[in-house]
Amino acid sequence: MPALAISTEHLTRRFGGLVAVEDVNLRVVPGQFFGFLGPNGAGKSTTIKMLTGLLAPSAGRIEILGLTLAGNSASIKRQIGVVPEGMALFGRLTGAEYLNFVGRMYGLDRETAAKRAGELLEFMQLSDQPKALVTDYSHGMQKKLALAAAVIHGPKILFLDEPFEGVDAIASGTLKAMLQRMIAHGATIFLTSHVLEIVERLCSHVAIIHRGKLVAQGSLEELRAGVEAQTAAALPAGAAPDGPSPQAGEKLTLEQIFLRIVGGARPVEQELSWLG
């Protein structure tokens, strides 16, 4: 059986008395486009930081491509790409200089790094301002540059923390095209996002974290079936479930699945009467 792309066992992170991530057991198979979802403050960013070496776990074990992260940090890092929350950019370089720099940090020779930097800038539509510093880029341009930097060495796994946050439709389309191309070439992608429509369209598998605990994990179909079965078992005959429901004959959307699992539906009667 081939090694899992990502696996965690009892992954836990505490900040003083607060348990941000508790006993999380993740299984991500190579080639999956994996969406990691959860409400604000659920522990998504904490988990992805631990998976990428930006944060030490308080307990538990992380394996990437069959290697434990704790003992094989350098060899794992050579095979993964990361776009962290802060994008990890160097503001006083130009886009080309930054990509050149990142490529060489991953061990590419000068010529290869420069060639790939040029191709990535073209693909991301960032080649029009060769002299502009990264600090002067718009937010969307910075996101595209961060993704370009994360893939310049051809990683086997790509970790993305909120890649579509604050990105317009055009930039978002470029990012999605890049990610789908990577999946077609056999890479694994692990992303966190609040934009459930995008996750539903892109991801084959999903995990949901809520209050630090993993509450669901599987393919979209598996999650849908699980939620429908649970709802049917819990409701008396003829009663309607809480939260938004699909029209007759339609499948549950990821948003509906998500809300059923985390229980975030707001009662209709809870109104702000003063709102126009």
Add this chain to the structure above:
Amino acid sequence: MAGLNISPGSRGQFAAMALVRWQLFVNSLRTISGRMELVSRVIIGLTFAFAGFGGAFGLGTAAWFFVSHNNAEWLAVLLWPVFVFWQFFPVLATAFTDNFDSSNLLRFPLGYPTFFLIRIAYGSLDPATALGSFWLAGIALGIGYADSRIFLWAVLVLMVFGILNILIGRMIFAWVERWLARRRTREILGIIFLLIIVSFQFVGPLASHFGHGSRAAIARAVSEWLPVERLLPPGLAAAAISRAAQDEFAFALGAFLLLLAYGNAILFLLNLRLRAQYHGENLSEAVAPSSSAGEKTAIQPGWRLPGLSAPVSAIFEKEFRYLSRSGPMLFTMIMPVVILVLFRLTPSSSGNEGFLVRAPDLAFPVGAAYSLLILTNLVYNNFGADASGIQFYFVSPVRFRQILLAKNLAHACVLALETVLVWLAVCLVFRPPAPGVVLASLAGLFFALVVNLSVGDLLSLSAPKKIDYGTFGRQRASNTTVFASFGVQIAIFGLGALVLLTARHYGKFWLATALFLALSAAALAAYALVLNRADQLALARRETLISELARA
């Protein structure tokens, strides 16, 4: 300025602005750094209060002296410095820091009059306004004490003069802000201001060095300038008071009306800028995609540095690119040379030739040591300018040992370059230093560099502080770093003095070189130890490093 009426709703908005500033202040006290900031503000406030009261007393005494000796026209001599300080100090301070973003106000339903008044009020309690007001109050009291007949008139004139100063300040700020909103122009202006400050340092030495003659020429220049001076706000305010003291009330009124006319003109110019801002003028720095394909250039491969691995070369190149794009950092590069020139021109307090002129052999070691001292800003906070880029170092496969080594090599190269500049300056300004002195200085410098790099690497990992290479001032290192750096410099200078005294005792200068080289060997061993522990320390401190450096 028609339609500047304050509606009842505006009062609520003013109150909300005041409340939010108070809440920001109270919330800032939740952290230790916030409380430390308050302490430093209190100390600075006391200093300003001292300057305010002292200045008011001095200016008041001078005003009393001029008026009581029937020389009221000399009040212009007092009003001009107040005017210049009032206008230049805030611009100077603003150039070094981030400026107020008026777009923050535009999302609220503010009418233009409210927006206008908030922009005038914002920062009107700054040090320049507080000090300027104190000083004018001192001058008014001095005038009143000398001639009570014109006291109320002087208060009115000086009050208008003070308001005019505030308006001019706001107007300059509003126009300068247009340029300061952009990073590049902000940096260029910052450099220009610093060059002006440095050039002031040369005024005294140059005057004493070259000028023993032309007092008549100075007097002629002053007399040519006087008619112009009388038509400018400080001259007009002084004329309005002095003419009243001489019972020439029509002239006094005329000068006062001209002062008011200045006020109207300033309000017009200010209104022009603020209206543009109110209507959503965009001063964004974001680059727009260019439609011209002609701008595209081929991507040049990174630097190839013989004997260094690809990551070390890449970081070395990145450090040099950062430094070369930092106006403030480039500016500090020339400071050792500037200091040497100053030492050459400045006579000692006894009127004899300066210290380095009498002992020119010390010029090279002094200049080289000063270069190293300046470099400690970088060495003790290696990751400060990387900001969120620190995350990249943690997710990349490169060891922190290599990262620090590359940064240290870059800083050592900067020091080598600076040392060459200092040597050239010493040769040109003083005389070529003796080979023995150069060798001993280089050996001592190498020892000091290695010690500073070792301690700097440790502190960079344990007490990082985010800095912006493009911004001047208000970028303090962590207190730990400041104290540790201070201790290290004392220890190095102590050891250096001991070595030099030993060499002098035996009358053999080469002994100093040998001792410094022996000390360097020990320092290199310590440096290797630090580099070997760098990864361990970086992992242990990664949360602090990321949270301090990657924060917005």
